[in-house]
Amino acid sequence: MVRIRLRRVGSAHQPHYRVVIADKESPRDGRFLEIVGHYNPKTNPSTIHFDEEKIYHWLSVGAQPSESVQKLFKIVKLDERYQRLKSGEEKATLLAEAENIYKNRVKDPSTALTKESK
Numbered sequence: 001m002v003r004i005r006l007r008r009v010g011s012a013h014q015p016h017y018r019v020v021i022a023d024k025e026s027p028r029d030g031r032f033l034e035i036v037g038h039y040n041p042k043t044n045p046s047t048i049h050f051d052e053e054k055i056y057h058w059l060s061v062g063a064q065p066s067e068s069v070q071k072l073f074k075i076v077k078l079d080e081r082y083q084r085l086k087s088g089e090e091k092a093t094l095l096a097e098a099e100n101i102y103k104n105r106v107k108d109p110s111t112a113l114t115k116e117s118k
Contacts, residue, residue: 001023001024001062001064002021002022002023002024002033002058002061002062002063002064003021003022003023003024003063003064003065003066004019004020004021004036004055004058004059004063004064004065004066004069005019005020005022005028005065005066005068005069006018006019006020006028006039006066006068006069007019007020007022007028007029007032008028008029014042015041015042016038016039016040016042017038017039017040017041018035018037018038018039019035019036019037019038019039019050019069019072020032020033020034020035020036021033021034021036021058021063034054034058036050036051036054036055036058037049037050037051037055039072045105047105048072048075048076048102048105049102050072050076050078050098050102052078052081052094052095052098053091053095055078055082056082056085056091059082076098076101076102076105077101078098081094081097081098
């Protein structure tokens with residue numbers, strides 16, 4: 001089974017996580033198939049960014065989010081947008097809405113995701 005889960009990166013006492021697609025049996029920081037986002041809990045508010053197009057694809061082929069990733073999906077309302085996509089809403093509209101949410105979450109400009117950092 002394929003899972004969407006967190007992979008810890010960063011130094012001691014400075015956790016930063018990548019959201020990855022990995023096999024259920026792989027260790028937490030082991031092999032993965034694809035990076036689909038990142039999460040930094042140390043910023044205020046926490047920095048969350050997903051590549052929603054890739055996540056929509058993986059969810060549609062049966063990937064299951066872990067509990068912690070499911071909570072992150074609820075924070076940025078990704079789960080609601082995915083349900084709307086399944087019910088027939090236009091993908092481009094949902095992706096534009098998601099981009100707005102990610103831009104408006106950033107309070108500190110030093111944590112903003114820029115085109116160069118992608």
